[in-house]
Amino acid sequence: MEGTSLYLPIVVLLMQCSPSVPVTVSTNRPKVEVEEFSDAVLSCTFRTERDQNPRIEWKKKGKDVSFVYFNGHFRGPFDGRATIDGATVTLHKVTQEDAGEYRCEISASLDTVSLGETNITLKVLVPPHTPSCEIPSAAVTGSVVQLRCQDQQSIPPATYSWFKDNRPMSPPRHANATYLINSHTGVLEFKAVAKEDTGRYSCLASNGVGTPKMCEGKHMTIEDVNVTAVVTTVLVVFLIIAVLGCGGLALHRNGFFTRHRGRSFWISQCHGVAHISSQTLHRTEDTSNVNYIPPPQEPQDFKHTQSFML
Template identity: 40%
Template sequence: SCGRKAILSCKHKFSKETSLRIEWKKIQSRGVSFVYYNGEFTDRAEMLNTGIHIRNVTRKDSGTYRCEISAKSEHGQHLREATIMLTVLVAPTIPKCEVPSSAMTGTVVELSCKETEGSPPSEYQWYKNGVALLEKTGTGGARAANITYTMNKKSGTLLFNTVTKNDTGEYFCEAANGIGLSQKCSVKRMQVDDLNVSGIIAAVVFVALVMALCGLGVFYAQKKGYFTSK
């Protein structure tokens, strides 16, 4: 867990009389960084026989470590390697949820939920009016036919391909990774309404009338000679 001490062991079968050289490295996407090299540590670590203790681990300490032991004896030089995966367990933080306050029926609407501190990565569960939303169970079942959304527990998205008025409600998301307590974002309401066709028609008529009146005004001004240059 975060803040505790991690123990990485590296056992070998060389005799005590054998001269050993030990190196610890962390394997990263951008290359290799040394943890223990040339008898010295480069980070929060201490030696335990051929293994190491990493103090006050954080999420950034997660990764792949490699122990390299080279032995020199009368029979020559030998190299042994061991690779260890370290996962620092971190409880999730409160996720950030994006829920549109309003939407029109028949449109595509996506709700998002994400937190980045949890290790391992969190999975996400959406709730509507306090009730957990179900996932689709298939393409032909009755349950799948009644579900108008797609919930992705890995990415935290809740997607409505054609949102309806029945999707109006109060939504929140919960993040959990099995470490500590799950975390929830605040409740947000999404209101879905039908497209106001009569209002759109009225607006179009109003704009047309305004443009017509402007045209008549310009025509009248031209007749009176207001636009004639002197």
């Protein structure tokens, strides 16, 4: 007993001289990935030096820092859809609006270092939706044809694979392949389609989240070029152009399109109308003078006439 009592003051002295541990905050999952409409657990653990009742706050970073949990209550859109256990927060039925960076802050006013924090990034994953597919219904042999497939809502971005007649089309492994598949953009390109490429095409979108989705298949027909119809059409168009050109040239040579001929024509027409009008007026005057009797001349006038004649 006497030996133990000798060591007791030394132990107490060492405890008093040992450095104090300030508030520390940590998390076991700094990056959290959950599927949309599921629960996300944002873990936060802490240890304090003296303060047994520190203040716990959660904030979300964005354009502005907003409170998630403050003064013992959840704030804004998290009110009623989040719970807390110690300092660990669980967000229920998360959406894309909940994705972002969160910060857990512990304030211990009695500690030497009164503030500690840790950051957690939340990523909300979205499974593929049914992709939109652009598949032409017909094409001619030898032409370049592109089939497109895209899903803009999946997170992370989807990758795409193509099927022909419900059979997967393997990506080409040599430079002489007749088609190319870009699994990231969803484009299936034929360098020069052939009749053998006729079939029903569909596209599958997948991103490792949820169930992959496929668009409805569509039939594409590859047809040969109708050379006879093309030649006939070209000849008909050529003949029409030739006839119109020859007709216009003939009319131009005859002066039909000249300004002088047009003016002479209209002047002659106007003169003709004027002449016809003059004749009509003269005839009208003659008709009106049929029953006209001139008045008798005065004697003076008669004598004057007679003397003049002499």
